Amino acid sequence: xxTQEKPRTTYQETYNTEGPREIWCGLDxxxxxEAIAHxxxxxxxxxxxxxxxxxxxxxTDYVVGWQLNDRKRYRLxxxxxxxxxxxxxxxxxxxxxxxxxxxxxxxEENFDDPKDKGVSKVCHPTEASLQRADxxxxxxxxxxxxx
Ligand SMILES: [Zn+2]
Numbered sequence: 453x454x455t456q457e458k459p460r461t462t463y464q465e466t467y468n469t470e471g472p473r474e475i476w477c478g479l480d481x482x483x484x485x486e487a488i489a490h491x492x493x494x495x496x497x498x499x500x501x502x503x504x505x506x507x508x509x510x511x512t513d514y515v516v517g518w519q520l521n522d523r524k525r526y527r528l529x530x531x532x533x534x535x536x537x538x539x540x541x542x543x544x545x546x547x548x549x550x551x552x553x554x555x556x557x558x559x560e561e562n563f564d565d566p567k568d569k570g571v572s573k574v575c576h577p578t579e580a581s582l583q584r585a586d587x588x589x590x591x592x593x594x595x596x597x598x599x
Pocket of ligand 1: 477478479481487490491575576577
């Protein structure tokens with residue numbers, strides 16, 4: 453193959469780097485329920501009607517989270533390389549478990565955050581297992597399909 457990769461620009465470098473763009477919510481949530489409640493509180497989503505947020509997990513489309521609109525949403529996520537990612541994040545995030553003790557975490561995205569224009573993503577780590585996260589994706593997807 454003769455294709456040569458172009459050197460990355462500073463912009464791409466910054467854009468693709470998981471760094472201070474993502475911050476820790478400040479708590480270690482024992483359960484997924486707790487992490488979702490915290491994200492919903494931050495986003496002002498509690499008790500409000502939300503639309504399904506679709507994503508792909510292991511090559512299958514699932515409802516992975518919920519969105520108030522396309523600027524405020526959260527998703528339940530799993531980091532395969534969580535120990536490596538946690539180790540990297542420890543240097544800047546203020547926690548050694550940013551992605552959860554078993555890789556399960558909730559990502560909160562708020563593109564209208566008035567507090568900080570530079571940060572749009574908040575990570576809520578949990579102690580839950582992938583199996584537990586799986587029951588959520590399946591349940592949410594079933595719920596949505598029944599409507
Ligand atoms: Zn949290």
